[in-house]
Amino acid sequence: MRSRTPSDLNGFCKTCLFKEEWCLCEQLPTIHTTLHFVIVRHTREVLKTSNTGRIAALALDNCSLIDFGVKDKPYDPTPLLHDDTWLLFPDNEGLSAPLPETPPKRVVLLDATWRQAKRMKRRIKEVHHMPRFGIPTPNIYPERLRQAPNNWSLSTIEAIARTAEFFGEHEAAKQIDGVFALMVDHFTRQRGWPTHKLHNTEELPLRLHTDSRCSYTKCYCQTKP
Template sequence: MPCITTRTELLIVRHHKETLKSTNTARMAELAMPRCRIVSYGSPGVPFDASVLEGDDTWLLFPDAHQTPEPGAPLPSRLIVLDGSWGQARRMVQRVPALRRLPGLKLPPPAPDSRRLRRPPHPDGMSTLEAIAGALAHLEGEHVAQPLYALHEHMIDRVMASRGRSI
């Protein structure tokens, strides 16, 4: 597992149904980056504490982001990343007003030939690890993102091998 030091702090808000999925890439991001942590959302009987979203220079990484940084503008020091299916992530934004108030970072769509563990229902869909790598490439440079892209590829290989499929 690589250890990737970032300037940007990452907070992953993971839908509780993602926790035990073998294809969940958020746990890889948390293991690889000391400035990354995961909080759970939507666990039955456990209200979500939106105070974890508060902080200066905090932005939301989301495909429907309403604002993106202009060239030369100050960059966020903290990024909120939603981890779940497209529908789960969209509902998190609808149900947590604090998420809607955050400035947003929108990434370009992934290359059409990108390898996938799950088929995204949205053309801009990508795994959490890919999205984090793309955001960090934009915010800190490709040299920070490259080990995360490599980790994503390695994870795909391992999951496919565990399913008895050739790499």
């Protein structure tokens, strides 16, 4: 699925990268989490409308977004250099090192396809010695924009929601789920997709809420373009 926007952003919101008539910005809440999330985004994700890291960073008030590998844009690893910073990154079987006993101050997420993320993990020296953990695999896999490479991969925004939930920030997790559902709804509407074009609908979704414009559903899982 190609969702890269034109480089001149003609007709697109320059903040959320959705078409102007489907801009998300005014509908995004401000979501607070005690955890500070650091999103390291792969250069190939920068101009993709389907990139969830961008939308997460717009909604979260305790979040840093840094780009990696962008031509003519210096990479700044400063947000990765703080104490008590953990990398959310399962191994090839979805397993991980032991979970932290208490919530870490910062959680780093590599915002890319699974293959790209594995290369980023090797190339970004600041994450080489970080403690690493994974979160339990969700049991529900409803609507999302990209097809997951396996049953334990999560999109960046979903991984943030599940991490917040795991560490007890349940209300924030629900709000993040709602933001992702809003993103899915706007994306499919601006593409004119029927529901069957969405990925991973084997199980019935959980309804979050409904307004006069659209139904939002709880979504899980990560992805390849």
